[in-house]
Amino acid sequence: MKIIIAGAGEVGFHLAKLLSYESQEITLIDTNKDSLVYADNHLDIKVIKGDATSIALLKEAKIDTADLLIAVTASETTNITVCVLAKRLGAKRTIARISNTEFIQHKDTVGFTELGIDELISPESLAAAEINLLLSQSAFKDSYEFDEGALTMVGLNLSRTASFVGKTVKEAAELFNEIHFVPIAIQRFGTQLTIIPRGDTRFKEGDNVVFITSKGGGEELCKMTGKINAEIKNVMILGGSKIGYKTSRDLSNNGFYVKLIEKDKDQAFDLADELEKVLVISGDGRDVDLLDEENISDMDAFISVTGNSETNIMSCLVAKSKGVKKTIALVENMDYFELSQSIGIDTLINKKLLAANNIFRYIRKGEVVAMTKLNNMNAEILEFKVKATSKINNKLIKDVDFPRSAIIGGIIRGGEGIIALGDFRVQENDKVVVCCLPRSIKRVEKFFL
The missing domain is CATH 3.30.70.1450 (Regulator of K+ conductance, C-terminal domain)
Structure with missing residues (x-):
């Protein structure tokens, strides 16, 4: 496929990297020379410096032969404009990154497809939705729903007490009369090797196993692995970013009791005005005394979504040491995913990956x-x-x-x-x-x- 990406920021570069590994024909456009030089030196792609809203530049990129244009600059106005122009100039499909989630909610009413935008994505909305799902599946470290939960992917680490450790996949399946789950991937403890399991594959202690479950499968897995899908009601969120705001709003509207900590005083007051059901606290979430004062040990879940990955990881570790059952940290560095199991944080999420x-x-x-x-x-x-x-x-x-x-x-x-x-x-x-x-x-x- 011939793919043009407008925007060499974190999402654009990550997409270009993943797609270039698959031998796709990629053109990356950005106004920032330094970002393009880095991409040009590290990836097998074509780069063009300039404004992606320029018709002449889009023609230089051969937009009329593009199978897909992805606009992921920091400006949603730019992204929308680029997609509209690209579709008029012959691009087969267009995708725009946006930050205003109202656009997604009213996509059909406004008629974005007729304007020339085939798909709208919001990394912040995707991250907030991921957090909501993880809280509803508290026993598991990873989760993803297909067709509104008709099938659900869940991931967990097998402890020594799991009833099917030492058994083969076939033997584990025989423990239940009806099968509502199936393992689809296994990563052995201490390795980076991914195994697609068969009937004779044997489960081992420490395995990171991903399952597909139908209705009732999650409860069966909890029984077999000794996990507890505990109800989560009290949630503390660190960071009043777009993700923090949207997660706080959605959780509070769904009956959760939410405390949101934001370091910037002015932003904290603005959030307090907008989030009537949320208790907003102005303070530094890295301050252990503040966390104790706000009864962190009484929280069922702690979610850290500041702009600093290290802050998010460290604050989640503090929360874990205070007895919080579920911790979720937003990270930008993909390398941290390899550390999540060993450092003790339940789940790491990454906007670029989502x-x-x-x-x-x-x-x-x-x-x-x-x-x-x-x-x-x-x-x-x-x-x-x-x-x-x-x-x-x-x-x-x-x-x-x-x-x-x-x-x-x-x-x-x-x-x-x-x-x-x-x-x-x-x-x-x-x-x-x-x-x-x-x-x-x-x-x-x-x-x-």
């Missing part, structure tokens, strides 16, 4: 409904829609010659999630959730064309 996941489904072949990359694992989960022409259509799963580095995690049919085994027949309009290693993605895509 935005990239949301955009990546437009790069994959076949009709991809949803997609996510697994944190700290070299694997992707994709949700494909089965067409009449798809090779997998009307076939039993056991008769599909899937690569061993890929696995079907579940099927969504008529809005119902199903953990499908070998004798299940795939039909047109089914949505199939697949986990695969990068080397097998192209083979998997061919089954759904």
Whole structure:
């Protein structure tokens, strides 16, 4: 695919990096020379310095032959303008990064598609939605919903007391009469190796395991692993950023008791005016005495979303030492994901990764409904829609010659999630959730064309 990215900031550079690894034809546009020089030296892409709203510059980038334009500059006005121009100049599909979430809520009413913008994404909204989901699935370190929870991906670390440690996948499945979950990826403790499990794969203590669950699967997993999906009601949030504001607003509207700590006094007063159901505290969240004074030990969850990754990590570690059950830290450095398991923070989230996941489904072949990359694992989960022409259509799963580095995690049919085994027949309009290693993605895509 020929892809043009407007904006070489954190999201744009991260997207360019991921896409260049896949041998996509990438052109990166930005006004900042230093950002482009770094990208040009580190990535196999073309860079153009200039304003992406310039028609002459877009023509220089050969916008008329572009399969996809992604506008992710810091200015949502620029992003919208670039997408409108690009579509008029011949780009097949456009995606704009925005910060005003009202645009997403009223996308159809305003008619953004008619204007020339195929998709709107907000990294801040994606991060806030991720936090909401993680709080509802408190026993798990990672979570992602397909079709509003028809199937759910959850991740956890196996402790010594988990009932299926030492058992094979097949033996673990026999512990329940009906199967509502299936493992789709395993990372052995102390390694970076990602395994796509089969029936004879044996679970080991310390494994980081990702499951696909249907309704009831989460409760079964909790019973088998000794995890407790505790109800979370009291939440403390550090940082009144866009993510902090949106998370506080959404949680308080959903009946959570929320305390929000913001260092900047003026911003704290503004937040207090806007968030009537939230207790806003002006103070430095790194101050342990302040956290004690605000009864951090009584909190069910602590979420740190300041602009400083180190502050977020350290404050979550303090919260964990005070007995807080669930901690979530926003980080910018992708390398920190490798440390999350060893340092004791429940979940790390990254805006760049969330935005990239949301955009990546437009790069994959076949009709991809949803997609996510697994944190700290070299694997992707994709949700494909089965067409009449798809090779997998009307076939039993056991008769599909899937690569061993890929696995079907579940099927969504008529809005119902199903953990499908070998004798299940795939039909047109089914949505199939697949986990695969990068080397097998192209083979998997061919089954759904």
